[in-house]
Amino acid sequence: MRAVDAVMECLKAEGVEVVFGLPGGANLPTYDAIVSGGIRHILVRHEAGGGHAAEGYAKATGKVGVAFATSGPGATNLVTPICDAMMDSVPVVFLTGQVRTELLGTDGFQEADTIGISMPVVKHSFMIQSPPEIPRAIHEAFHLARTGRPGPVLVDIPQDLSRAEIQYEPVTDVRLPGYQPRVEGNQKQIRQAAKALASSQRPVIYAGGGVVNANASQELTEFVTSDRFPITCTLMGLGAFAAPHPQWLGMLGMHGTRAANYAMDEADLICAVGARFDDRITGKLSEFAPRAKFIHIDVDPAEISKNVPAHIPIVGDAKHVLAKLLIEYRAIAADPTRLDAWWSRIEGWRSKYPLTYEDSADSEIKPQYMIQALYEATGGEAIVTSDVGQHQMWTAQYYHFPKPRRWVNSGGLGTMGFGLPAAMGAAVGCPDQLVCCVAGDGSVQMNAQELATCSENDIPIKVFIMNNGYLGMVRQWQELFWDRRYSAVDMGRFPDFVKLAEAHGATGMRFEDKRTLVEDFKRAIATEGPVVVDVRVTREENTYPMIPAGQPAREMVG
């Protein structure tokens, strides 16, 4: 059969249900094969939309997302989603067409060095050089994407090779001698960690997106609740531990709660699980958690001691390690009353500094209230995606995620325009669930074209635009750190989002009154098909609390 037909067989063997993509000259053979390939293809409006949709699909379902693009501009349009998937460890396989081999290196029409351009931002990539390599490359790409620390893998296939005839035999093994991710943590180290935890007076469990990736939410919860461990999650880890809960301190980091950040600051032992001590967490590194020893559990050895030296490093998959840690910890039977003083200190912060804002007395919709209203209207039971900016932080603060894979956002790269296509992908992957996107009026315009894709394919996402008429987060920084010299942040009056929705075949609504907002939201959610809601919120509201960039947690403001 043709190599491209073998590609379809490989995709099916890998359990692929859906692909997001857009054709062009160099991947015409692939698009010919997909006609009868037995795989659902969703034609997106822009390859970046397709890439983010594949990410949203992957994040919401835990399966590998797949995106197709042609050579040259098709492939370069994928660079942002690839990089985004790398930063947030999202398993996605990208299949790009390439010009015919005889044109390679000649600056041929629509030739781009896709492998070279993407090299710094892929987990791995395969440049196909002969047709028989293709099936193995596809399988190995899936294996690499989903195992170990997940990430994006790219397979670039020259057009002539993709249409060549090959002898297809299903590939059932992988030959990657240089790739042996460690799953089981070292027992001795786990025991040592359990001991350290049992004797600590001021412990904090700090969980990140790795817990979600490892499907280790249950193990995390059992471990945390086996004693009275205070727990905080990163932006990427939200939902790994069900909020609200008495042991839940809220999110930590730049816009985290004071309770979480102060607890990190005063902790004597921090147990990091699937988290990477990003600068948005640590603030000023030299003053980060100055009294703490660190247990660091991660599947990627390179993360351990990269930013903060670990006293007890454990390389392994969070699911396995946490399960073993629980057994070791139970065997010790630590005295829970040793944490009394610690909890009273934490409770003090909690009651003194609750997450709060000054609500309006009239109809004005405060952005924080908008998220609370959405939480209420959805019963906290939606998959929520977001773009990047203030609305993202408020969603993280005020929408309490009860489960993992309910919160889909772009954390590491902070990609504006992620939310809408990611919601599309999540909705395709989870057709029985309500999928909402909390968008910024700036961000949403970066991939709004995918609304048409949603309308064409009956993908009923509900997009809630937090419309403050500003590139709000940038405006906030200009206000706080640049003497309020507003520069290029006012988005003006256009577009009219209701008309924009309608032009794309979606329902448009506009809400401006807080008093009816919950009911209005319910109405929007009950409306069939894709819906875009333009929510007019307070224009100049700041996201607080905040650790100014490069400052220690102690210096939180707001």
Next chain:
Amino acid sequence: MGEPATKQPLSLEELEAAASLRTGRKHVLSILVENKTGVLTRIAGLFARRGFNIDTLTVGPTEDEQVSRVTLTVDGALHPIDQVTKQLHKLINVLKIRDLEPADTVARELALFKVSADGVQRGELMQIAEIFRGKVVDVSKRAVIIEITGTTDKIAAFEAMVRPFGLIEMMRTGEIAISRGRGET
């Protein structure tokens, strides 16, 4: 438990010992890689991206044609060597890394020196070359070319000696290194 620089699982002690360590000395990393296109670009790109400087780099075939060896030297005063090796490990085509212990390693570099030499100077130059066990490989009216192999230090010492004669050109290959004894590098 393997050593910090192999692909085997890392142990607690080793990780702890290696954590963010700036050793303050030169490290010779001997890296076995799958012989696939783009491997060198991946390694070079990784170094550039992470802000690590490569001091010298050599690449060549091994006894196994599917595998190549990259030998590179990095300054452990400037870079945390454990991060360098751990990041290298993440490259899928990297099979094995050894951070060679200087005491257990035979390291060699080849250098060619083109030095001005007329008349009287020539004899003196030849003497120096002999002391360094160098070979004169070309002589012309006003210059000689001398070939030297040895450790980086030896070549640096030779360079210092011949510079006053008028060093026209120098070329060095960068070090290759092999571990002593029966075991594989």
